[in-house]
Amino acid sequence: MFNALIVEKDDEGKTSASVQQIDLDRLPEGNVTVAVEYSTVNYKDGLCLGSGGGLVRNYPHIPGIDFVGTVESSDDDRYTAGDKVVLTGWRVGEIHFGGYAQKARVNADWLVPLPEGITTRQAMAVGTAGLTSMLSVMALEDHGLKVGDGPVLVTGAAGGVGSVAVALLAALGHEVAGVTGRPETAEYLKSLGATQIVAREELNETTKRPLEKETWAGCVDAVGGDMLARVLGQMKYGASVSAVGLAGGAALPATVLPFILRGVNLLGIDSVMQPYENRLRAWKRIASDLPMDKLEAMVQPALLSDLPQLGKDILKGQVKGRVVVDVNA
Structure with missing residues (x-):
């Protein structure tokens, strides 16, 4: 029993x-x-x-x-x-x-x-959320993201996926901007390596402008909905967004202009049915790149x-x- x-x-x-x-x-x-x-x-x-x-x-x-x-x-x-x-x-x-x-x-x-280098407890501190974060970062890298390209945005930054993404990106040397609707989590996000805190309200408002100032070199998005649509119009030329969640809704009220005028890439990230070899690759990267103290x-x-x-x-x-x-x- x-x-x-x-x-x-x-x-x-x-x-x-x-x-x-x-x-x-x-x-x-x-x-x-x-x-x-x-x-x-x-x-x-x-x-x-x-x-x-x-x-x-x-x-x-x-x-x-x-x-x-x-x-x-x-x-x-x-x-x-x-x-x-x-x-x-x-x-x-x-x-x-x-x-x-x-x-x-x-x-x-x-x-x-x-993988060698992490304990069973640490593996569950990572879990699906952390694996998804690593897959998201790997996808951004595979599509050209490099350290020094500019700030990388993480939406839903205080959640499970977002927290690990912030820590991973910062440890890899990126400048990280974390979006949160909970002001009390700002210090927590800074402790993980975020250098900029963006209030949810700044990106939740819809705009009639399909393209805004080129701001972000990459993005891990756990929110979807209006926020993802807004972020797409703020990506730098050729930059990518890893879409991992829908906390803000499944609809995407966007236009194709970021894709056809700035070459922005929208990358879908699924961890549930991820092939074995890519899972192994992600777990090995987690063991080597994720700061365990964070x-x-x-x-x-x-x-x-x-x-x-x-x-x-x-x-x-x-x-x-x-x-x-x-x-x-």
């Missing part, structure tokens, strides 16, 4: 979450069983802990789209008992049982070996029993940085 956070739905469609003891027979089919050490809390987790957000298909359910731990048993030659592994994405925690439990059983194809400054520790409230908080934009859940405490 082991502990798991179980989300249940009643006959009226209301969901509730509680820590329960279950046995291995409750876990789904898979060829690798992992003793989970840590998980984390992402926006998707908040949805799955509550209404399901259209992501959860069957109840009872174990959320948790990320986890890290030690292989207990494996029917796949790539992993043996004792190996440290990380899982992010692949609809785990949504369609499949996830990491909010002391054990998980998954497909070996979904796992990545824990990562630790982002961390909020939590227990399984804290998750129902944290799920509500993250949906309200009230979670700063990264939550690391010790599933065994």
